[in-house]
Amino acid sequence: MNKILSWSITAALAGFLFGFDTVVISGADKELQALWNSSNAFHGSVVMAMALWGTVVGAIFGSLPTNKLGRKKTLVWIGVFYFVSALGSALVNDPYTFAFFRFLGGLGVGASTIAAPAYVSEIAPAKDRGRLVALYQFNIVLGILVAFLSNYLLSSIASNAWRWMIGVEAIPAFIYTILAFTIPKSPRWLLSQNRIEEAKEIFQEVNPNGNINDFVIETNDAKTRESIFLRKYRLPLILAFLIAFFNQFSGINAFLYYAPRIFEEAGLGERTALLSSIGIGATNLIFTIIGVTMIDKFGRKTLMYIGSIGYIISLGMVAVAFFLNWGGMAVPGFLFLFIASHAIGQGAVIWVFISEIFPNKLRASGQAFGSSVHWILAAIIPSLVPVLITNVGAGTVFAFFAFMMVLQLLFVIVLMPETKGVELETLAKKLLNKI
Template sequence: MQLNSNLIRAAFSGALGGLLFGFDTVVISGAIDAVVRLYSLDPQQKGFTVAIGLVGTVIGALGAGQAGQQFGTRETLRITALLYIISALGCGLAWGWPSFLVFRFVGGLGIGASSVLGPVYIAELSPAKWRGRLVAIFQFNVAFGIMLAYISNYAIRTMHLGGAEWRWQVGIATAPAVVFLALLFGIPRSPRWLVSRGRNDEAWVVLQLIGDPDPEAELADIREALVQEHVTTHERVFQWKYRYPLFLAISIGAFNQLAGINTILYYLNNIFAAAGFSQISSDQQAVAVGVTFFVFTIVGMSLIDKLGRKTLLLIGAAGCAGCLGGVAWVFATRSHPGALLWLLVVFIVFFSLSQGTVIWVYIGEVFPTAVRAKGQGVGSASHWFMNAIIAQLFPVIVSMMSTTTPFVFFAVMTAVQFLVVLLMYPETKNQTLEQLQRKLMRA
């Protein structure tokens, strides 16, 4: 099956939520200090201001699977787009710390839901040959959104807008959110979801639309997989037969955050400031990190279906552990602060080549159709739950102990991940979702 324009358009539209995911995830890094000063927040309140959005992501991720299974991923993605719009406008116009927290939470709901539904939608449209690279478009957009957020923060900082500066930084995401919502009205439903609802004729039309050379054979394969699972919209994901997919999804989601990636992105300006960089210089270094994340996510996308998911995860875990250990050394010895930027850039290279590219592809592959959206929700919730805990504790630990401590922890966790992936993770490249279902359910 060759790529056609309809499939590419659907994949890019479904993945645009990733851009908003990435943008909203890190834009707070440039605004948080202004919010802290404006509302006189202590370290615990600062951590909570970041973490409240992540509480929303956990709830959004857990609820999105059920909603996607019931109403379809396309329709539920439209709701996430509305949540992004409400959050961006609300944060930009917030009239106090409580209102800012509420709109951060709403944005978290959208991020959590889109982190589940975007990859699921793309995976269920994509042929096995292209699935890894097409689902990785979601992570490409996450990386692009991260880069845009850092560039936006820096550009707005240079405009010297005074007290309104942080409002522009968080409110500007309204524009891409509106574009995302509009594009979602020009893409088809998931053929696998349509078959699960008995709408086979519509599924056949969608398969033909996206360029499947033999829609009848693909329909038969989908129906067989659904029959084997006795699929219903009420199928529970927390069952013994799904123990292996659950382990894979929960562990990859947790390890993704135990590497410290999102916490580093949230507090990047503070990390550079702790090493002696000025505010403008910190913004410039953050842009360098964002550009690196974006460029090497593209490289990872080109490798994911060639080297495979497991190989990339192993390379990334080893490299990340070394770089994080180096960052801990810089802060512990208070020497060579100039090395900090290079260590973080190389860390981002290893992370974006591996975990950053693989996570959403892998979680979307390991569950059968009957519970794929729900399973993606569990894996995503694991990711966001761990993220919320670490984001809340990071400023507290730094203020009570040192900047060294969390980086030692992150380095140890990535070393543990290397061993877990080596011993327990299967390779999933070049296999249809139905083949993977049969393989993993036998494990």
């Protein structure tokens, strides 16, 4: 188990860079807009959102290297992309080159949402799979917290603070890339490549209590080229789409990208807004740890119930606070509850759930589909936030997100299956031909 934990943590460190890369731009938001005198539309859709569009491309096409090169090699290349992106973004002098390097980092983020959860789910025993795959989400929120803290500490630099904020990511990116060379190949990926003896050897090492017979039966299936869009895979496809769809229609990425701006909209000063962002990161981390410890005990569905109800209450109260012009810490307080609800629900569950519901031979493709839905929406929604807050008001925006979470609760009640403690091969058979 010590080996599995070590390898899982190493692969999950891709999530740390994901979280750091996604949020670090929030500290440079206003400085970059002033530096390049950008309109709200250009700043939101190009400067701020280009990394997210890179993430969309990485998510759509990330299954190709994940399947062809393998999970391990893909994780190594992800580290390289993060490193180049961080250095390049910090050294440029115009918004277009900046957007290009941010796009490269986005490719790494998108591919990591496929390769890292797939890798960990394929080496983890069924009884521990939830918390081990959820280490990826834990690292995401740890990266978010470190990015908020880093932004706050570096914001006092007299000039070019944004270069330091963004460039410092090169350090953990370099360390992660080196560590990624030390993990073994995924046994289930080896099986899909018909490297059966090598796959058996690693499978018995990482999962000595697993069902080797079910594992080997997949050999013949692995030779068959199929698509996740076949009718028999309709249920896992719908499940992946809906959990990713509702994840982004909670408003989570829009909030993380513009946390300081939203806090300032609520009446906090600039430095207080940055400091409140650190509190958001800490809350996210604490409740993610709670979610990770609960996911294999109480199950994925229970956490989604808790998160959905918390979403509805917190987002509804944020909307009311903006409509009624409540001052002080009202908006930050409700947003802390929002982050806690996300961390214990969608945050802990999404990457675990998507990595579980597709057969071994289609896991990377299914992960790519769910990640693509997630990241297309994650690119569109934050791009619209500056314009929407200006034109329709923050209260209306948060009221819409609250309504979407009512729909998510209905999805959990009606359609979402429980996947805890079930072997991947058994789970794939249960979800086959269900719709």
